[in-house]
Amino acid sequence: KKTKKISSLRLNIFEDYKFLFGFLYKLILKIHLIVLEKMDLVVVMHQVMKNKLNPFINTEIKVIPNFIDEKSLAKFKKQNIHSEIIKLVFCGSLIKRKDPFSLIHAVNELRSKNKKIILNIIGSGPLLQKLRKKVKQLNLDDCIFFHGHVDDPYEIMIDNDLFILPSITEGISRAMLEALYLGLYCIVKDVDGNSDIVQDNFNGFLFKDNIELCDKILDGENLKNYNF
Numbered sequence: 218k219k220t221k222k223i224s225s226l227r228l229n230i231f232e233d234y235k236f237l238f239g240f241l242y243k244l245i246l247k248i249h250l251i252v253l254e255k256m257d258l259v260v261v262m263h264q265v266m267k268n269k270l271n272p273f274i275n276t277e278i279k280v281i282p283n284f285i286d287e288k289s290l291a292k293f294k295k296q297n298i299h300s301e302i303i304k305l306v307f308c309g310s311l312i313k314r315k316d317p318f319s320l321i322h323a324v325n326e327l328r329s330k331n332k333k334i335i336l337n338i339i340g341s342g343p344l345l346q347k348l349r350k351k352v353k354q355l356n357l358d359d360c361i362f363f364h365g366h367v368d369d370p371y372e373i374m375i376d377n378d379l380f381i382l383p384s385i386t387e388g389i390s391r392a393m394l395e396a397l398y399l400g401l402y403c404i405v406k407d408v409d410g411n412s413d414i415v416q417d418n419f420n421g422f423l424f425k426d427n428i429e430l431c432d433k434i435l436d437g438e439n440l441k442n443y444n445f
Contacts, residue, residue, distance in 0.1 A: 224253055225260045229409050231269055232386035236314040250274060262388045263410030282413075283389040285398060293371035295400030303327070303334040303438050306377035306401070308370055308392040309384070311342030316383040316406075316427075321348065323430045325355050332435075334360055336381075337373055341366045375399050378441040379434065383427065387411060397421075402437045404430075 230249055234242035253259050254274045260281050261267050267278045305324075309315050317338065324336050338348070338361065345363070352361045364373060374380070380396035382405040389410040393403055397414070403421035405411045415421045418440070422433040 221258065222256045223258045223260065224256045226266060226270075226388075227262065228388050229266060229269070229386045233314060236312070236385075263413055265409050266388070282410075283391055283394060285391060285394045287398060290371065290395060290398055293375055293399055295375040297400075301333055303332060303379070303434065304337075304377040305335065305379050305381050305404075305434065306337045306339065306374050306396075307381050308339040308374065308396070309382065309390070311338070311340050311344040311348060313344065314385055315342075316385055317344060317348055318351065319383045319427045319430060320381060321351050321355065321357065321361065322427075323434060324357060324361060326431050327434065328357070328360065335377075336361045337364060337377060338362065339364045339367050339370045339373060371395070371399060374401065377401060379404055379421075379437045381434070382406065382411075383430065384408065389414065402440050404433050404437045 230246060234246050238245050250273050253276055256276050259270065259274070259276050259278045261270065261278060262281065262283050264280055267280055270278055307317060307320055311317050320336060324334055327334050349363060352358060364370070367373065374396060378401065380393060380401040380403045382390055382393055382403065384406055385408065387409045393405060393414065396403055397420055403415050405415050405421065405423060407423035407425045412423055415423055417423060422436050424430055424433045
């Protein structure tokens with residue numbers, strides 16, 4: 218009775234569990250909500266998640282946003298060297314929820330419009346080989362590069378202008394926060410807490426549908442001549 222029980226939610230359980238558990242997700246979600254009801258405190262990363270949980274549990278919910286270690290990142294600050302090439306970087310797990318295939322299709326579409334573009338993909342996961350195969354099928358080997366898992370990806374990140382994250386659902390991406398701190402503009406899907414961090418025409422752009430992705434990349438490319 219003297220022990221405080223605290224649970225920290227790092228993701229959107231209402232959406233992420235569909236990808237993690239398939240047809241069992243509703244059952245597992247229900248069990249998780251029952252467990253959260255027995256906690257003394259639940260910590261989430263943004264107000265959107267708090268609002269989603271409130272109807273289901275009576276437990277106290279606090280918002281503590283995600284954070285980064287600025288001191289260790291300071292030496293990697295991006296230099297403002299501009300080029301005619303659109304340089305994109307994705308950093309995250311290669312899983313369905315992160316929707317990395319949308320990036321390949323966007324690069325292919327921009328290449329078909331004679332845009333000079335490079336995409337660096339940092340991360341590993343179950344979709345890696347399928348992604349490599351798709352890149353090969355579309356003859357994009359010369360502009361899409363796979364770096365695999367990198368413990369400290371910052372040297373790669375600062376060689377790009379735009380950080381791109383098309384995730385179908387997110388908490389608050391630490392990689393996105395790091396990219397912003399390093400000086401990259403962010404093109405991210407308008408889900409969960411992303412709109413708390415990214416503002417259109419200021420430090421990047423939000424997009425609601427993948428149809429908008431190419432236009433948002435071009436908008437972000439126009440921003441890169443300015444410091445935020």
